[in-house]
Amino acid sequence: MALTTLIPEDGALYQRDRAWHPAAFTPGYKSTTLRAPRHALLSLAPTKSELTGPTFGHGIIQPLDNDLIRNFSQDGSEAIGQRIVVYGQVLDENARPVRGTLVEFWQANAGGRYRHKREGYLAALDPNFGGCGRAITDDDGYYHFRTIKPGAYPWPNGGNDWRPAHIHFSVFGHAFAQRLITQMYFEGDPMIWQDPIALSIADRAAVEQLTARLDRMNTTPMDALAYRFDIVLRGRRSTMFENRPEGN
Amino acid sequence: MLNRTPPLKESPSQTAGPYVHIGLTPSLEGISGPNVKDLGSGPLEAGAGPRITITGRIFDGSAAPVSDAVVELWQADADGNHDRAWGRVAVDGTGSFRFDTVKPGRVVGPDGKPMAPHVTLWIVARGINVGLHTRLYFADEAEANAADFVLNRIMDPRRRQTLVAARTEADGRATYTLDIRLQGDDETVFFDI
Numbered sequence: 001m002a003l004t005t006l007i008p009e010d011g012a013l014y015q016r017d018r019a020w021h022p023a024a025f026t027p028g029y030k031s032t033t034l035r036a037p038r039h040a041l042l043s044l045a046p047t048k049s050e051l052t053g054p055t056f057g058h059g060i061i062q063p064l065d066n067d068l069i070r071n072f073s074q075d076g077s078e079a080i081g082q083r084i085v086v087y088g089q090v091l092d093e094n095a096r097p098v099r100g101t102l103v104e105f106w107q108a109n110a111g112g113r114y115r116h117k118r119e120g121y122l123a124a125l126d127p128n129f130g131g132c133g134r135a136i137t138d139d140d141g142y143y144h145f146r147t148i149k150p151g152a153y154p155w156p157n158g159g160n161d162w163r164p165a166h167i168h169f170s171v172f173g174h175a176f177a178q179r180l181i182t183q184m185y186f187e188g189d190p191m192i193w194q195d196p197i198a199l200s201i202a203d204r205a206a207v208e209q210l211t212a213r214l215d216r217m218n219t220t221p222m223d224a225l226a227y228r229f230d231i232v233l234r235g236r237r238s239t240m241f242e243n244r245p246e247g248n
Numbered sequence: 249m250l251n252r253t254p255p256l257k258e259s260p261s262q263t264a265g266p267y268v269h270i271g272l273t274p275s276l277e278g279i280s281g282p283n284v285k286d287l288g289s290g291p292l293e294a295g296a297g298p299r300i301t302i303t304g305r306i307f308d309g310s311a312a313p314v315s316d317a318v319v320e321l322w323q324a325d326a327d328g329n330h331d332r333a334w335g336r337v338a339v340d341g342t343g344s345f346r347f348d349t350v351k352p353g354r355v356v357g358p359d360g361k362p363m364a365p366h367v368t369l370w371i372v373a374r375g376i377n378v379g380l381h382t383r384l385y386f387a388d389e390a391e392a393n394a395a396d397f398v399l400n401r402i403m404d405p406r407r408r409q410t411l412v413a414a415r416t417e418a419d420g421r422a423t424y425t426l427d428i429r430l431q432g433d434d435e436t437v438f439f440d441i
Binding site: 013014015016017018020021022023024026029031032033034035036037038039041042043044045046047048049050052053054056060062072091092093094095102104105106107108114115116117118119130131132168170176177179180181182183197198200201206207209210231232233234235238 | 259269272278279288316323330332363370374379380439
C-alpha cells in the first residue's frame, strides 16, 4: 500500500517550521524594522476558520491569464524579452498534489521595471507587458504559464542593493492556514546570494527550494526555455493518535 | 502509529513586496481588462443576513500608516458555515481597509464549544516576511468573547482587546472598526496557526 493512502486528510496541519521561513525581523531587509511584530506569535491549533479556505472554479480564468507574453498586448505585439515557460507542481508536505488551487504570479518586465504607480526605476516600461497572471492547478497539481524572464533591478535598501530576477507567487491551497506568498528565483543566478530578501531566509537549502531549475526536456524548440518550480504547501497530519477509543 | 516526518518542506515565504498590487489587485495598476473585477473585490458572498461594514487601518511600529498592504478576510456565514465569504482589498493611502459583509455566526472551536463570532484576517506587505494571521471579534458579543477559547489563550487581557472591533451604527447599518498595529504599544495579537 502506498504511504500516502495511510494518511487521512482530516488531521491537523503540520506546524509551520518557522526556522525554515524567514524571521519577521531581518535587519538586512530594512523594511522589516518597523513592520515585524515583536511579540511572539500566539500558537493556535487550527479550527474550521483556518482549516477551510476559499476555492475558485475554472470560470474565473480568462484565456490569456497564463500567457504574460500576450495578455497585456496593446497593439497585437508580444512582450519584449527572453521567452520562458514556467511550470511546476503544487504539492503538500506529504508529497500529494494540491489540485484545483489558484496560483497567482506577478513580475517585472525584461528590463526590471514593474508596471506600478509607485515604481520609479528608470528602465523603460514595455507597452505590451502587464506582468500579472494566474492559473488553477490540474488534477495532478500542475500549473504552467508563459512569460518573459524578468530583469534584475536596483532598489532602495542598502546603498546599492539589487534584486535578482524573480517572479512573485501567491498560492491558496485548501485551507486558509496554507495561504502562502513567495518568490521564485532562477537557477545559477549569483545575485540570489547577495539579495537581502532571499537572505532573509537563514537556511541555504530553503533558498534553494525557491530556485527554479532549467528544464531542457520541456523547452519549446525554437521558442522558449522552460523552468520548473514546484511549490509545497503545508500538509495535514495523520489523526491516528487522537483519543479515539474505537481505534482508527 | 506515529506521524511520519513529512517528506517535503513547506516552501519558505517571501515578502509580497511593494508591487503586490500587480498580482492581487491588478485593476489598481490598470492591468485588468475594463470588465474584469479583481478577485475578492466588492461585497463578500456571505449569504443571508444584515450587511455590516468591517474597517480599520494598519500602522507600523512608528504609528505611521502602512499604505501598501493587502488584506484578505475569510469568515463563516451567519449560520457558522464557511463557504464563499472571502474578500481581498488593498489598503488606501491612509492604511485603511474596508469590507462589506455579514456578521458571521458561531463556529466550533478546539474545545468543542462554539467560538465567539469572528473573521480571520491575513495581511501581506513590503517588510512582512511571512503573511500575518489575526482575527477580528465583535465588541457587541461581550458574553461570547469572554468565553472564547482563542481570546482566552491570550494571557494579558489588554492584548485581547487588540482583536475586538468597536461597533458604531449609522442609517441602520453596523460598522465594526479595528486598527491593526504591526508593532509597538498595543501591537495586535498575531497567530501561528
